[in-house]
Amino acid sequence: MLRILLLVAAWATAAVACTRLCAAAVAAARPPAHRAFHPPRALTLHEAAFLSGGPGRVMDVTLVAMHRRRALLLAHTGWATVVDARTDDVLERSVIRAIGPAGHQARTDAVRRAAGSADAVRAIADRLAGAGLAVPDTARTRSVAAVRGIRTAAVAVPALAVTALALPGGGPPGPAVLAWFALPLLLTLSALLIGRIEVRPYLGWASPEGRTALSGPIAAPEGDERERLTALAVGGPGTLDDPLLRRALDGGR
Numbered sequence: 001m002l003r004i005l006l007l008v009a010a011w012a013t014a015a016v017a018c019t020r021l022c023a024a025a026v027a028a029a030r031p032p033a034h035r036a037f038h039p040p041r042a043l044t045l046h047e048a049a050f051l052s053g054g055p056g057r058v059m060d061v062t063l064v065a066m067h068r069r070r071a072l073l074l075a076h077t078g079w080a081t082v083v084d085a086r087t088d089d090v091l092e093r094s095v096i097r098a099i100g101p102a103g104h105q106a107r108t109d110a111v112r113r114a115a116g117s118a119d120a121v122r123a124i125a126d127r128l129a130g131a132g133l134a135v136p137d138t139a140r141t142r143s144v145a146a147v148r149g150i151r152t153a154a155v156a157v158p159a160l161a162v163t164a165l166a167l168p169g170g171g172p173p174g175p176a177v178l179a180w181f182a183l184p185l186l187l188t189l190s191a192l193l194i195g196r197i198e199v200r201p202y203l204g205w206a207s208p209e210g211r212t213a214l215s216g217p218i219a220a221p222e223g224d225e226r227e228r229l230t231a232l233a234v235g236g237p238g239t240l241d242d243p244l245l246r247r248a249l250d251g252g253r
Helices: 002-029 045-068 090-099 108-116 119-130 137-166 174-202 208-214 226-235 243-249
Strands: 072-074 079-082 105-107
Touching: 002 137, 002 174, 045 072, 045 090, 045 108, 045 119, 045 208, 045 226, 045 243, 072 243, 079 090, 079 108, 090 105, 090 108, 090 119, 105 108, 108 243, 137 174
Parallel strands: none
Antiparallel strands: 072 079, 079 105
16 A cells, blocks of 8 residues: 555656646747847847856956956955946946945955846846847746756656565565556656756756857957957856956855
8 A cells, every 4th residue: 555655656746747847848938928029139248148147147247347447356355346436337336336335345246146136137137038038037947946846756756666665565576566666757757858858948048049149249348358258258257367356256265
């Protein structure tokens, strides 16, 4: 009787996880109802940063740009100090508000979190999601939860099978018990494959159309730092040639 209960639990775990995964895949692939046509154009530097790494990457680009023109001092210990608070850029103003006026300082990771949740970054996210280039927050959150659930089920079903085999007393022999659990295990493994193909593209920030746009031109401001900032926006802090600056963006770790 206890083995039957374990089998029912295995089937229920697999069925719920697979249903959530399929629902997430359908919801993620469905275009937003308010999506409007936008003619092809080059991504801005901050749009490319958001599609590549989300709000944190947008803040990395903003912080490094301010540091390069000496409006902000990023120390390798993980502290950011305001040198010049005068700016007309909305993203830079978010950074200044997160730290304070000239002379004030704050932890770099705290600034990234605070400024990354500001209205200026949300406006970039909404604009890209409305154009179909970014994955909406709800779709990404649902997809992540669904993939996590199917991975949990892929571990739970074998664990339930092992528990059923280890039960003392009469009942069917070991091979028969394994056969009972083979179908839910096959179901979860198949769902893992489906998740890798159908859901994985929606676990990041850029939609398939957004990744295509990232391979095109990026409209970055002219200047000596154009190439470095573009590489940072697309590739992340690892592209920086200054190890101390990389450490500063990593919070001094």
